[in-house]
Amino acid sequence: MLVKRNILLNPGPSTTTDSVKMAQIVPDICPRESEFVKLMGGLREELVKVVHGAVEEYTAVPFCGSGTINIDICLNSLLPEGKKVLVINNGAYSARAVEVCEYYGLPHINLTFPFDQLPDLEVVEKVLCENPDIALVYTTHNETGTGILNPIREIGELAHQHNAVFCVDTTSTYAMRPIDIEKDNIDFCMASAQKGLMAMTGLSFVVGRKAVIEASKNYPKRSYYCNLYMQYDFLERTGEMHFTPPVQTIYATIQALKEYWEEGEARKWARHTRVCEAIHKGLSKLGFRELIPRKWQSGLVVSAIYPDDPNWDFGKVHDYCYEKGFTIYPGKVSGTDTFRLCSLGAIDVEDIEEFFLVFEKALRVNRIQVPVIYQEEKRKY
Numbered sequence: 001m002l003v004k005r006n007i008l009l010n011p012g013p014s015t016t017t018d019s020v021k022m023a024q025i026v027p028d029i030c031p032r033e034s035e036f037v038k039l040m041g042g043l044r045e046e047l048v049k050v051v052h053g054a055v056e057e058y059t060a061v062p063f064c065g066s067g068t069i070n071i072d073i074c075l076n077s078l079l080p081e082g083k084k085v086l087v088i089n090n091g092a093y094s095a096r097a098v099e100v101c102e103y104y105g106l107p108h109i110n111l112t113f114p115f116d117q118l119p120d121l122e123v124v125e126k127v128l129c130e131n132p133d134i135a136l137v138y139t140t141h142n143e144t145g146t147g148i149l150n151p152i153r154e155i156g157e158l159a160h161q162h163n164a165v166f167c168v169d170t171t172s173t174y175a176m177r178p179i180d181i182e183k184d185n186i187d188f189c190m191a192s193a194q195k196g197l198m199a200m201t202g203l204s205f206v207v208g209r210k211a212v213i214e215a216s217k218n219y220p221k222r223s224y225y226c227n228l229y230m231q232y233d234f235l236e237r238t239g240e241m242h243f244t245p246p247v248q249t250i251y252a253t254i255q256a257l258k259e260y261w262e263e264g265e266a267r268k269w270a271r272h273t274r275v276c277e278a279i280h281k282g283l284s285k286l287g288f289r290e291l292i293p294r295k296w297q298s299g300l301v302v303s304a305i306y307p308d309d310p311n312w313d314f315g316k317v318h319d320y321c322y323e324k325g326f327t328i329y330p331g332k333v334s335g336t337d338t339f340r341l342c343s344l345g346a347i348d349v350e351d352i353e354e355f356f357l358v359f360e361k362a363l364r365v366n367r368i369q370v371p372v373i374y375q376e377e378k379r380k381y
């Protein structure tokens with residue numbers, strides 16, 4: 001293969017296999033042809049099966065867009081008239097959901113917790129008890145900005161006890177950490193092809209309960225392009241996406257799913273886990289501190305705190321690594337400067353070991369002290 005292999009340690013898009021890259025090179029086709037419609041049908045079923053959903057009860061509704069389109073769609077489409085959304089918010093992606101509520105003028109409660117703490121379930125329960133008009137509970141599984149993993153099964157149980165629909169942003173766990181949509185008490189989850197599935201950008205999808213989507217037919221229509229029922233209904237009637245799909249990305253996603261089943265859920269998760277262990281090991285060897293206690297981490301995103309070295313310059317370290325084929329990524333928290341190393345994508349332990357050789361060199365050429373230094377009062381995990 002003539003395409004250079006880059007190791008992406010950013011939180012998506014991810015490193016892909018050559019076979020997934022090549023799957024995009026297909027004869028031109030109009031996506032309204034029955035040949036393509038058949039592919040779409042198979043793809044939708046597989047997307048449900050990744051989270052162990054029964055295809056009679058759950059469906060996958062694809063859209064053309066990046067992952068944020070799913071957040072927009074779920075919130076604007078699944079809230080009945082006169083009801084409220086509860087967003088359980090301990091990070092950048094749930095904060096994005098709150099912004100979506102604000103843009104649409106949706107009645108909502110922004111229940112915030114510190115970015116390095118799990119949500120307090122007693123507080124969540126109290127808010128649900130005090131607000132019987134909450135119809136939609138929303139949170140993020142792996143807060144990609146920090147790598148903290150939220151207790152979705154417990155939150156989902158609380159939502160259901162209070163007759164609310166539970167919607168989770170699983171963009172950075174789907175097809176990586178095993179998810180069981182039913183056992184995890186999820187009504188709706190979401191992802192994009194370029195993250196856990198290790199395919200290309202441009203295809204995002206919501207997986208959720210058919211009965212709820214059908215009920216949402218009569219909910220207020222707040223968006224035209226991003227309405228869940230409209231897209232679902234069109235797909236059910238015609239097998240096609242309502243508007244032009246990302247054709248080449250869909251071919252790549254079908255190949256990526258084939259490779260997903262070949263690797264298998266457990267083996268894939270074991271691979272991400274050992275990649276993440278190699279990241280912890282490499283960071284720790286260089287003296288880096290992590291933002292989130294290990295026991296709360298998703299095992300997919302590691303946030304390292306900037307050292308207190310006058311020569312530390314993330315941009316310069318990034319550029320050195322990038323030149324050598326490794327991409328690292330800044331953090332997404334205010335108040336603490338962090339960078340992230342992620343374990344998604346078609347990579348393994350050898351790639352991380354190679355990365356740390358380059359990364360250590362990047363520190364040394366920039367005259368950053370190794371092991372790195374911190375002022376004492378800084379968090380130490």
Ligand SMILES: *Cc1c(COP(=O)(O)O)cnc(C)c1O
Nearest residue numbers: 012066067068093144169171172
């Ligand atoms: C990547 C990601 C998204 C989508 O981001 P886009 O930039 O729109 O692709 C949404 N939620 C989470 C948790 C993510 O990790």
